Amino acid sequence: MLSRTSTAASHSLIVASSTNASKSFSNLNRNIPRFLGFNHFSPNLPDCSCSGYVSFGWNTSSNRKFNRSRMEGFAVRASAQPLQNADELIDSVETFIFDCDGVIWKGDKLIDGVPETLDMLRSKGKRLVFVTNNSTKSRKQYGKKFETLGLNVTEEEIFASSFAAAAYLKSIDFPKEKKIYVIGEEGILKELELAGYQYLGGPEDGGKKIELKPGFLMEHDEDVGAVVVGFDRYFNYYKVQYGTLCIRENPGCLFIATNRDAVTHLTDAQEWAGGGSMVGALCGSTQREPLVVGKPSTFMMDYLANKFGIQKSQICMVGDRLDTDILFGQNGGCKTLLVLSGVTSLSTLQSPNNSIQPDFYTNKISDFLSLKAATV
Numbered sequence: 180m181l182s183r184t185s186t187a188a189s190h191s192l193i194v195a196s197s198t199n200a201s202k203s204f205s206n207l208n209r210n211i212p213r214f215l216g217f218n219h220f221s222p223n224l225p226d227c228s229c230s231g232y233v234s235f236g237w238n239t240s241s242n243r244k245f246n247r248s249r250m251e252g253f254a255v256r257a258s259a260q261p262l263q264n265a266d267e268l269i270d271s272v273e274t275f276i277f278d279c280d281g282v283i284w285k286g287d288k289l290i291d292g293v294p295e296t297l298d299m300l301r302s303k304g305k306r307l308v309f310v311t312n313n314s315t316k317s318r319k320q321y322g323k324k325f326e327t328l329g330l331n332v333t334e335e336e337i338f339a340s341s342f343a344a345a346a347y348l349k350s351i352d353f354p355k356e357k358k359i360y361v362i363g364e365e366g367i368l369k370e371l372e373l374a375g376y377q378y379l380g381g382p383e384d385g386g387k388k389i390e391l392k393p394g395f396l397m398e399h400d401e402d403v404g405a406v407v408v409g410f411d412r413y414f415n416y417y418k419v420q421y422g423t424l425c426i427r428e429n430p431g432c433l434f435i436a437t438n439r440d441a442v443t444h445l446t447d448a449q450e451w452a453g454g455g456s457m458v459g460a461l462c463g464s465t466q467r468e469p470l471v472v473g474k475p476s477t478f479m480m481d482y483l484a485n486k487f488g489i490q491k492s493q494i495c496m497v498g499d500r501l502d503t504d505i506l507f508g509q510n511g512g513c514k515t516l517l518v519l520s521g522v523t524s525l526s527t528l529q530s531p532n533n534s535i536q537p538d539f540y541t542n543k544i545s546d547f548l549s550l551k552a553a554t555v
């Protein structure tokens with residue numbers, strides 16, 4: 180009942196073990212192929228949006244071969260089944276990874292039955308992890324949000340893409356003497372600071388304007404070794420040009436995206452342009468593809484599997500989005516459960532145009548409480 184029609188190959192995070200601070204920055208690019216484990220071919224990517232698709236700016240021959248072999252190994256996935264026996268799913272895994280918006284809360288409102296459901300899972304000894312692509316807050320700030328909503332969640336259980344950007348840089352021994360240019364909000368800055376990195380940009384550059392005069396040239400810091408791009412409500416041309424100069428002109432400069440989400444839900448009235456729009460601008464100007472650390476790239480999955488020593492087959496990813504959450508779980512080789520309490524409707528899931536099929540779907544996570552009687 181709980182078996183999947185195809186199992187994504189298991190990939191493990193290769194965390195750079197060397198902490199030798201003297202490692203030269205030029206070694207970084209040579210280190211990159213070690214992270215092919217999360218540069219996955221995604222067989223179920225929606226046709227053109229490539230939302231969240233992780234890829235490298237440098238497409239090595241081993242990378243191409245890797246992708247081809249994954250493609251050949253995939254079988255067609257069967258249609259998602261309504262969750263009928265929650266007990267069986269709960270008993271089959273040791274960890275639940277929850278997306279937040281649309282699963283735990285909607286905007287600032289807790290979804291019905293969430294506290295009781297999380298309590299029940301904890302009482303059964305399940306490890307709970309919360310993963311979000313939203314990079315505007317740090318783990319600490321998310322911790323406060325959970326607290327405000329009356330949920331008992333520790334910072335260690337929260338993995339936001341802002342944290343993932345800093346964790347990624349740490350994992351490759353990004354030199355502390357180099358700087359990071361940030362296009363994004365407070366969350367990224369706070370996580371970089373906690374990780375001990377020097378940064379510039381962020382909200383501070385939100386009000387900067389370019390005044391074009393004959394011969395005008397924008398200076399940029401040649402010590403910038405990475406540009407991190409996340410969702411940014413104060414995105415402007417200054418930031419695009421600054422980030423572009425760093426990526427194009429600083430040798431070995433990394434281009435890192437927290438996510439490539441096409442849309443986000445700033446208000447409940449409509450969908451708003453997401454982090455993918457900021458990343459896309461830099462792709463256009465640099466002709467480079469970013470390294471994505473948020474969903475559906477498996478960096479965070481690899482990171483937490485490594486951190487907690489979890490087998491990915493013992494994880495169930497629970498989310499409300501097909502092209503990020505469910506793909507994230509599938510790319511990581513986990514079981515997947517789609518909840519219909521967020522952005523995906525049953526008709527979208529069952530549309531012939533949708534090729535991303537979770538293992539199961541249900542209305543909301545509190546259906547776990549009705550155990551054998553979950554109805555959709």
Ligand SMILES: [Mg+2]
Pocket residue numbers: 278279280281282498499500521
């Ligand atoms: Mg969501």
